[in-house]
Amino acid sequence: MYGWIWRHLPGPPAVRLLQALMLVAAVVTLLFLVVFPWVEPQLPFNAVTAN
Amino acid sequence: MSHALSPVRGSPRQGTMRTAIRGIGELILTAGLVVLLFVFYEAYVTDWSSAVKQGEVTAKLDDTWRNPRGAVDHPVNGAGIAKMYIPSFGSDFVFTVLEGTGPDTLAAGPGHYQSTALPGQPGNFAVAGHRVGKGSPFNALDLLSSCDAIVVETADRWFVYRVLPLRGESTNWATAKTTRPQCRGVEPLPGRYSDVVGKTIVQPTQTEVIAPIPGHPDQPAKREIGLITLTTCHPQFSARQRLIVHGVLVAQYRKIPGERPAELTVGT
Numbered sequence: 591m592y593g594w595i596w597r598h599l600p601g602p603p604a605v606r607l608l609q610a611l612m613l614v615a616a617v618v619t620l621l622f623l624v625v626f627p628w629v630e631p632q633l634p635f636n637a638v639t640a641n
Numbered sequence: 642m643s644h645a646l647s648p649v650r651g652s653p654r655q656g657t658m659r660t661a662i663r664g665i666g667e668l669i670l671t672a673g674l675v676v677l678l679f680v681f682y683e684a685y686v687t688d689w690s691s692a693v694k695q696g697e698v699t700a701k702l703d704d705t706w707r708n709p710r711g712a713v714d715h716p717v718n719g720a721g722i723a724k725m726y727i728p729s730f731g732s733d734f735v736f737t738v739l740e741g742t743g744p745d746t747l748a749a750g751p752g753h754y755q756s757t758a759l760p761g762q763p764g765n766f767a768v769a770g771h772r773v774g775k776g777s778p779f780n781a782l783d784l785l786s787s788c789d790a791i792v793v794e795t796a797d798r799w800f801v802y803r804v805l806p807l808r809g810e811s812t813n814w815a816t817a818k819t820t821r822p823q824c825r826g827v828e829p830l831p832g833r834y835s836d837v838v839g840k841t842i843v844q845p846t847q848t849e850v851i852a853p854i855p856g857h858p859d860q861p862a863k864r865e866i867g868l869i870t871l872t873t874c875h876p877q878f879s880a881r882q883r884l885i886v887h888g889v890l891v892a893q894y895r896k897i898p899g900e901r902p903a904e905l906t907v908g909t
Binding site for chain 1: 682874883
């Protein structure tokens with residue numbers, strides 16, 4: 591998977607590294623802003639009220 | 642790279658196999674990293690965003706206290722209504738309590754159950770708060786002892802509540818409290834309140850803990866005692882039960898600018 595991505599990134603290694611880091615940053619941002627906030631309410635320790 | 646190192650070039654079928662296995666391995670490693678990242682998110686990122694929201698409601702509440710002309714006389718859902726201090730958690734432990742117990746409200750701070758009494762009123766001022774993440778205001782609720790102060794500040798008053806005698810403490814209360822000056826005014830509650838203790842663990846469905854007379858939701862009292870009830874999840878990281886702390890109103894002071902009640906000092 592990672593090898594496939596690396597082979598398909600264009601440019602010399604330095605440029606590829608930069609692109610790879612940007613991809614990682616994009617994935618982490620997506621996780622923090624979309625995925626985790628969505629998963630979180632389904633977790634048990636958020637239930638603090640008696641109802 | 643392993644292609645270059647392998648002594649024998651495998652058949653195309655072995656190649657696909659290898660790619661597939663490597664792919665699965667990479668997926669598992671990635672999943673592990675995502676889980677670690679989620680732990681980091683829960684432990685730090687939710688605290689940061691909750692701290693920002695808590696700061697905003699606190700600033701807004703301070704504004705309405707300074708300039709009460711725009712204030713409304715009934716609490717608005719999601720807005721700050723009071724500040725809560727628990728000196729035994731540290732002199733810096735203060736949270737603005739918001740109106741309502743919805744998830745968005747609780748992400749900004751402890752929330753007041755809307756149907757329950759307001760601070761200082763007869764009845765039960767009931768507040769829910771997170772124990773894990775989102776600022777975890779009620780993280781250490783299980784560490785409270787009897788007579789620990791829970792101080793609530795409103796626009797013009799300070800209300801001092803103290804944790805009721807814990808289960809088993811009430812039998813020898815008269816002798817036990819003499820050595821502890823902070824227990825002045827704290828007594829096991831009389832009558833229909835007699836089964837209300839400082840700390841209990843209940844099922845999530847036991848809403849009677851926030852009733853005016855905790856445990857007796859169907860019995861309105863003629864003269865209700867001023868109580869405070871704090872609820873959070875229990876055990877930590879679980880939703881199986883709820884940890885409940887009950888306190889009784891022992892003192893109230895009119896606010897004087899620049900002065901704070903002595904109960905805010907740790908150890909009193």
